[in-house]
Amino acid sequence: MQDQPSPFNNEIMKLVTSFAHLQVMSAIVETGISEQLKDGPASLQELSECCNLDAGVLPRVLRYASGINLITSNNDRYQLTKSGRLLIKDEPDSIYDIIVLMGSEPWQKAWNNLSHSLQTGESAFEDAVGMPFFEYTKKHTKHADIFDDWMTVESQMTADLIPEVYDFSDCESICDIGGSRGILLKSILQSNPDLQGILFDKAEVVENHELNDIKRQVDIRGGDFFESVPRADVLIMKHIIHDWKDEQAVQILQTCKESMDDDTRLLLIERVLDEDTGMSPLFFDLHMQVMNAGKERTADEFEALLQEAGLSLNQIIPTDSPVMVLEASL
Ligand SMILES: C[S@@+](CC[C@H](N)C(=O)[O-])C[C@H]1O[C@@H](n2cnc3c(N)ncnc32)[C@H](O)[C@@H]1O
CATH class of the missing domain: 1.10.10.10 (Winged helix-like DNA-binding domain superfamily/Winged helix DNA-binding domain)
Known part of the structure; x- marks a missing residue:
């Protein structure tokens, strides 16, 4: 037309x-x-x-x-x-769930309240809907299910790229912190059959895990990453740090640090902003702000957060997707 x-x-x-x-x-x-x-x-x-x-x-x-x-x-x-x-819901790479989510009343109310974030630096969602984002998903199972469905689809799009770019062969255990239903963990464990995995997320999220066909290799644990996280040779957090403002992000990293020793590696899997960033990361940057006062970050910003938590950034590994793997250790 x-x-x-x-x-x-x-x-x-x-x-x-x-x-x-x-x-x-x-x-x-x-x-x-x-x-x-x-x-x-x-x-x-x-x-x-x-x-x-x-x-x-x-x-x-x-x-x-x-x-x-x-x-x-x-x-x-x-x-x-x-x-x-x-x-279409079951089409490969379907965007059905994100359309349902973005079109839903609480998500629309939050975005309609972007000015609140602009004026205060706080979450537009919390102001418009009356409670923080992750409290809302705990209380409203319909929206929590759609959110977790979208996380599952989104993870399916990138999960296989992580074991392609990162070598897990010298470790025995891995924990995916805030791993939702376990799609990324499943891909890593299937590519590394000798590895043992822990899926860690809120209890109400991990109860719907999708790891039944690799049960032998996984332990499922509900918990709160502000309190403690399991120990493992490799700790992974995909799209966790971007959900939170700096102060809370540092708290989560410090909780991770308490479960780390000299050999533990922490992998953050996130979009990394740079000068050539296209519109999509810029959308997610504002979306994180609107939902939970979170943000997408530059490499320098990630390094500063890790340093504040007492951790060091070792390397940043690009993938064939918008996300990168940021490897850190004590
Ligand atoms: C943006 S999603 C990312 C999910 C998954 N890592 C992925 O990339 O598909 C954030 C995840 O953090 C989990 N989460 C939020 N607050 C948490 C907490 N306090 N303790 C543990 N998990 C939490 C949520 O349940 C959700 O699964």
């Missing part, structure tokens, strides 16, 4: 109205349109009957969706494009 010359098609108006992209994607997912188109094209009548949709609004939403390259149509039959197929 070609945009016509118009005062409303200038770059700034495109930015202003781009919030509607997420709302259209949310509506396509929530009403079941994307699942309905999973196995092939459907007509307006079929879609409106199957998904119980208004026959007048449906073609207009689909027309907008084709404008952002999610849907194509041919002779009144509509189908998902390659990008549009990522809205």
